[in-house]
Amino acid sequence: MEVVIAGAGAMGLLIGTYLSEAGVSVSFFTKREEQAIELRDHGAIRVKDGCDRIFKVHAFSDLEQAPQHAFWILAVKSNDLRDLVNRLENSVRPAHLMFIQNGIRHYDLGKATSIQSVSVASLTHGARRTGNRTVVHNGVGVMGIAALKGNQIHPSHLYIANSSFFPMIQEQDGLQxxxxxxxxxxxxxxxxxxxxxxxxxxxxxxxxxxxxxxxxxxxxxxxxxxxxxxxxxxxxxxxxxxxxxxxxxxxxxxxxxxxxxxxxxxxxxxxxxxxxxxxxxxxxxxxxxxxxxxxx
Known part of the structure; x- marks a missing residue:
């Protein structure tokens, strides 16, 4: 299943590079076409321990170009989240939504959305974006994933990227x-x-x-x-x-x-x-x- 990451900030790029490295087809949905062009043409870069690696990804800024029935990871800021979910509900209809925002407000949004399969994730990695397509991974943490509703199989598609540099664990209680x-x-x-x-x-x-x-x-x-x-x-x-x-x-x-x-x-x-x-x-x-x- 294709994975679309909405938002190519530090965490979006970090997740995208590790998924791409594991063989997952990754696309980024960006606000700016300039960023989408750079990612499409030159790939996403991850810097770890002074070493650069480039990963081939797709990217688009027009929602009409979004693939149907994809697995969406929402890596946008909380302030932009509700509007994006509304747009996805009305047009793209993803097969699954995963929220990775800080805080707890999005928990109720995930429960209330008409999209039937939803999960939440919590990341403790240290990462910073430099430029439009580069993320510096400067602190290994954990990506915890908990299902909220719907098809519980979908989040398991990501575990192919589980590694010592990007550990992933399944959590039972998303709110906690x-x-x-x-x-x-x-x-x-x-x-x-x-x-x-x-x-x-x-x-x-x-x-x-x-x-x-x-x-x-x-x-x-x-x-x-x-x-x-x-x-x-x-x-x-x-x-x-x-x-x-x-x-x-x-x-x-x-x-x-x-x-x-x-x-x-x-x-x-x-x-x-x-x-x-x-x-x-x-x-x-x-x-x-x-x-x-x-x-x-």
């Missing part, structure tokens, strides 16, 4: 998987975006590390069952594995685009604001930054 990733993101992303720090600097900057501890303690109070298996040491391990990475929020802020505050932070805070005052303060700071972007 997403919740744990959102908790990790809440400990890392707001701090890096506000303080302009790389992930690893949250461990070496004493004050930033103390703030991370405070947020983790608040999350443990708000989500005791989830954090029971997610101690601070697990968050610190993610920071080490992705030490040279700029978080998605910091990247968005640097590029002058809206950050994913709602789906990562606000969704976690809902109904628990009084238990998480530090995280609430960071949510307001992030929203203040984004409010300034909208007015400029």
């Amino acid at each position: 998987m997403l919740l744990k990733k959102a908790i990790i993101n809440c400990c890392i992303n707001p701090l890096t975006a506000i303080l302009d720090l790389k992930n690893g600097e949250l461990l070496t900057n004493r004050s930033a590390h103390h703030l991370m501890q405070m947020i983790h303690s608040e999350l443990a109070a708000g989500y005791p069952e989830a954090v029971k298996t997610l101690p601070l040491s697990a968050v610190e391990a993610v920071c080490r594995k992705t030490s040279n990475n700029r978080s998605s929020m910091l990247t968005d802020r640097s590029h002058g685009v809206l950050m994913e505050t709602d789906t990562i932070v606000s969704a976690i805070l809902e109904g628990k604001e009084e238990m998480m005052p530090t995280l609430k303060t960071f949510e307001l700071l992030l929203k203040a930054i984004d409010d300034g972007k909208e007015k400029s």
